Amino acid sequence: MAKVWIADKMSSRAIEVFKSRGVEVDYKPGLSDEEKLAIAGDYDAIAVRSSTTLKGALLDAAKRVKVIGRAGIGVDNVDVQGCSRRGIVVMNTPFGNTITTAELAVSHIVAAARMIPQASASTRAGKWEKSRFMGMELTGKKAGVIGAGNIGAIVCDRLKGLHMSVFVYDPFISDERASAMGVTKVETVAELAETVDILTIHVPLLDVTRGLINADIIARMKKGSILVNCARGGIVDEDALYDACKSGHLRAAALDVFENEPARENKLFELDNVSFTPHIGASTDEAQENVAVQVAEQMSDYLLSGTVSNAVNVPSLSEEEQRLLSPYMLLAERMGSFMGQTMKPGYSKVNVCFEGKAAGINRKPLINAMLQGLLSQSMEEVNAVNAGMLAKDRGIELMESACENSEHFATLIRLEVEGDEGQRCVSGTLFDEARPRFVSFDTCEVEIAPAGNLIYFQNEDKPGVIASISSVLAEAGINIGDFRLGRRENTGSAVALIQVDSSPGENILTKMSELQHVQAVRFAELGSI
Missing domain, CATH: 3.40.50.720 (NAD(P)-binding Rossmann-like Domain)
Incomplete structure (x- = not known):
């Protein structure tokens, strides 16, 4: 037993x-x-x-x-x-605790708008300060939600129930998903801050979200607006929040989480227009x-x-399965990672097609590895086990197909992603059943190893483009390790992939994108094989 x-x-x-x-x-x-x-x-x-x-x-x-x-x-x-x-x-x-955490956030919004904690303390002290506690009515106001995952989506629904207009910043939900939720999607946190009367946060603490709500974002918020954080400490710059609440730029703030916990001392405690709870988002019976x-x-x-549910680490495979799937898993993860780094988030559909030998193997781990690569740039704790669940939570439709025959390769996997940028596609195969290769991009045949620093660009098929791109890299001291070209027949356009020895900065990529006849430039770091 x-x-x-x-x-x-x-x-x-x-x-x-x-x-x-x-x-x-x-x-x-x-x-x-x-x-x-x-x-x-x-x-x-x-x-x-x-x-x-x-x-x-x-x-x-x-x-x-x-x-x-x-x-x-x-x-x-x-x-x-x-x-x-x-x-x-x-x-x-x-x-298990998504509803409870969402309800706490909404409770903080209502309490901050009506100054309930302050009014309660005043009344308990024997005062009767009706004129002091003039509140804000929520009906008709604009609410901003950062993060529309499990908890954020519930918050959106509850705020709509309060007859508020809800705006969302979440780069991983598509326009289609936002429409289905009945919210307005915005492109940046800055735009959200400038638009709404109340801002509430529902994202994990990652490198990309640490200090997300900084002095600049808080300064962009409307004078008299409210900030609520029931997500994680460290997302809000507490010094900047202190200054904004003390000066009266923000009407109020409410925190359930702190940069340093337990928060027994914090200068925000000095301010009467900031209310607190001790990280009790999940604390209901x-x-x-x-x-x-x-x-x-x-x-x-x-x-x-042996059934695995909601695992956060990769499940074990038998030795035979591991040997068979290992090169496929690497290929699938690199395909997803390439798309995730070269395509703007806001995905609505992922379509994966397996052809030839790939159609006959255990495909679920490959799909999860592909989704892991696609979503891992900014999403919470993504791995090969929970990637499918997280994609579903973001309203991404997953389609899978298999065909025992492949026109050109013994084995082939094709990944198509649809989203706010339209549709993109990458295909990959294994050479000698062991060596992964990309073999086409957006219907253009180009073969390259999915490794290292890859610059991907689309251009008009005109003379001089390759020379100008090479010149920019040479001037920056960036060495080219591999250069692969492909034409789209009868379209006047071409695709190229450049493998470089060192990562180009944003300024180099921008300079390349501004060259004559260049239509798009993207960059992906894929690691070694």
């Missing part, structure tokens, strides 16, 4: 689920580090929330563990890479029960039947 250790405080419903499925369970939260080390090796699975850190010595001691379940979204307290190396599946529960039940069900499924 499989044996599970629940290492953190969790709803008793998790215990009930495990027992009902025939899984032995020990509920032992709050142990000391020494006590945890002493028992970790006795279990096949460990369920945690955020208190227990499964890293280092404790993870080393858990020699029997096959699966770790995190009752919640974030897995910062789990060494995911270490688990992957050990063959341990790490699962989270991405949907319903949410805690939901994540407990979900993690117990997922872990039981894996222990009893």
